[in-house]
Amino acid sequence: MKSKLIMFAAVLMIFSDVAYSQVSGIIPSMADSVWTLENNSGFKVKIKGDKEGHFLIDLTKIKEGTYLFGDLEEIYLKPDYKFTIKFNEGKFHFEGKGSLENNLIQESKISLEKVFGNSGYGVSFGTLLTEPGIFIPQLNKYSENTKQLAKQSKNILFQQFLIEDAEFVKRYILYCYTRFYGLDSSKMAPLKKVLGIPIADRKADYKNMLAEAYQSQFSKKLLVDEKTDLNKIMYTAWDLNNEDLFKNSKYYRDMITYRMDYLVNLPENKTLKDSIKNEYLIKLRLVNNLIKNPYVNEYHNYIYSNGGINRTKDSVQVTDIYKSFIVKAKNPAYINDVEKSYQNFKGRATKSVAPDFNYPNEDGKMVSLKSLKGKYVYIDIWATWCVPCIAEIPALKKLEEQYRGKNIQFVSISVDNISDKMKWVNYVKENNLQGLQLMADNSINSAFMKTFAVSTIPRFLLIGPDGAIIDNDAKRPTDVELVKKLATFKL
Numbered sequence: 001m002k003s004k005l006i007m008f009a010a011v012l013m014i015f016s017d018v019a020y021s022q023v024s025g026i027i028p029s030m031a032d033s034v035w036t037l038e039n040n041s042g043f044k045v046k047i048k049g050d051k052e053g054h055f056l057i058d059l060t061k062i063k064e065g066t067y068l069f070g071d072l073e074e075i076y077l078k079p080d081y082k083f084t085i086k087f088n089e090g091k092f093h094f095e096g097k098g099s100l101e102n103n104l105i106q107e108s109k110i111s112l113e114k115v116f117g118n119s120g121y122g123v124s125f126g127t128l129l130t131e132p133g134i135f136i137p138q139l140n141k142y143s144e145n146t147k148q149l150a151k152q153s154k155n156i157l158f159q160q161f162l163i164e165d166a167e168f169v170k171r172y173i174l175y176c177y178t179r180f181y182g183l184d185s186s187k188m189a190p191l192k193k194v195l196g197i198p199i200a201d202r203k204a205d206y207k208n209m210l211a212e213a214y215q216s217q218f219s220k221k222l223l224v225d226e227k228t229d230l231n232k233i234m235y236t237a238w239d240l241n242n243e244d245l246f247k248n249s250k251y252y253r254d255m256i257t258y259r260m261d262y263l264v265n266l267p268e269n270k271t272l273k274d275s276i277k278n279e280y281l282i283k284l285r286l287v288n289n290l291i292k293n294p295y296v297n298e299y300h301n302y303i304y305s306n307g308g309i310n311r312t313k314d315s316v317q318v319t320d321i322y323k324s325f326i327v328k329a330k331n332p333a334y335i336n337d338v339e340k341s342y343q344n345f346k347g348r349a350t351k352s353v354a355p356d357f358n359y360p361n362e363d364g365k366m367v368s369l370k371s372l373k374g375k376y377v378y379i380d381i382w383a384t385w386c387v388p389c390i391a392e393i394p395a396l397k398k399l400e401e402q403y404r405g406k407n408i409q410f411v412s413i414s415v416d417n418i419s420d421k422m423k424w425v426n427y428v429k430e431n432n433l434q435g436l437q438l439m440a441d442n443s444i445n446s447a448f449m450k451t452f453a454v455s456t457i458p459r460f461l462l463i464g465p466d467g468a469i470i471d472n473d474a475k476r477p478t479d480v481e482l483v484k485k486l487a488t489f490k491l
Helices: 002-020 099-110 132-150 156-180 191-197 208-216 224-235 243-248 250-264 265-275 279-290 293-310 313-324 332-348 387-402 418-430 446-451 482-485
Strands: 022-026 034-038 044-050 053-058 063-068 073-077 082-088 090-097 359-360 366-368 376-382 408-413 436-439 442-443 459-463 470-471
Touching: 034 090, 044 053, 044 090, 063 156, 063 250, 063 366, 073 099, 090 099, 099 156, 132 208, 132 224, 132 313, 156 224, 156 243, 156 250, 191 208, 208 387, 224 418, 243 250, 250 265, 250 279, 250 293, 265 279, 279 293, 279 313, 279 482, 293 313, 293 332, 313 332, 359 436, 376 387, 387 408, 418 442, 442 446
Parallel strands: 022 082, 376 408, 408 436
Antiparallel strands: 022 053, 034 044, 034 063, 063 073, 082 090, 359 366, 376 459, 459 470
16 A cells, blocks of 8 residues: 555656646737747747647756747746746736746847837847947846846846846847948838839849949948957857857857958958958858867758858859868767758769759749759749849849740749738739749748759759750849840850
8 A cells, every 4th residue: 555655656656747847828929829938059849829829838858048039039947947927018927936047138128118019120120220339238237237136136147148148138239220320210111212203114223223222221331449349249249159049049150150250351362362262161161260179060061061052153152161061070960960061062963963843923824943954944033022132123024025936935933921822923024024934832941942952042043955954043034144144155
């Protein structure tokens, strides 16, 4: 009898622990939707809300640290936490074990609400018009206030995270501020007017008009000394090898990326840049010189190796990047991604047969690449929301007219979301777009796009009559070199 009671008590303790280690609550924006709980170490799980926004997160297998969770963004979790989350009056509120740390995270960000805003430029329009001498002290006050808030927690790891993260939140804000400083929301009318010019009415100088209209939005510029001082704050005097912070702070992680971009373009790296002429190779060299922590180093070797394979044309360089990564890589997910990218590179190499596609046109008729065999095929990958893509359309129309009746087919493949299909259809018809107008089956994640490593648009491809790839990153319609290239073919 005694042994049965002990066994029952043990079972009760197990179930008690499972029930205890959880996060629950009601968040209206989670109603009938799925949020992702994830961290920088590769953990990712989908959490579904019911029709009223009730949800439950099991923490029994959670490692202590910071996670991102839907609209909530940062949330701090431990395996023994049990708290509830509610959303009232535009704020998230936490109650229970672990609530102190999470309420502190929310409180630390209150002073930044007006700074971030919702301009679409990372920070608010008001922030972009604030002089550096006024704005930087405001950010310093935020980080000092965060230090004081962190002391309210007895969790040393959390204290360290909140204080260190605040420094990189500050640097991230300054990054956005520096990029768009002086952007004035009251001066955007000229750009909207230029963007509103119908494609058929756009002249040869449209690109210049677009650039001038964009610049006219800025009512002030940073002085050289101001820019130098901001760069020092953003990119110097901090460690690139903080593994714990890298796993817990998305802002620290972002700032390492931005620092690499900054270093590549420094005057002292000009000779290196001119000799290598491959930004990914330069970044890989910088990473291996500056980042010695194995975890942080492997991540960046993965990012820049994968990017280099996807964006480099030179087969010798690509093979070198691939071999250099594979020989020292340990993370299976990284290895798998780089292997796929390398195989895709070999599949899109010049003279390789292009993978087929079978996409619908604006009337729903399916068209495959295979059906165009026997013709040269010039493919434009674009989207209705892509301003640089739209800017190429007038020149593309001229090309189509110039080569009408020749042995070349112009194909435009939209990577708009399927949910925006009618927007695409209407755009095609209202603007009288020529050539074959098709829509990819899964936006930029379509198999055809992945084979060609399409990550930015517009992107242009040139396929031969035999179906072989002539150029997997062809010149744009506005580039005179494209006409010279086409003139070498018997069309």
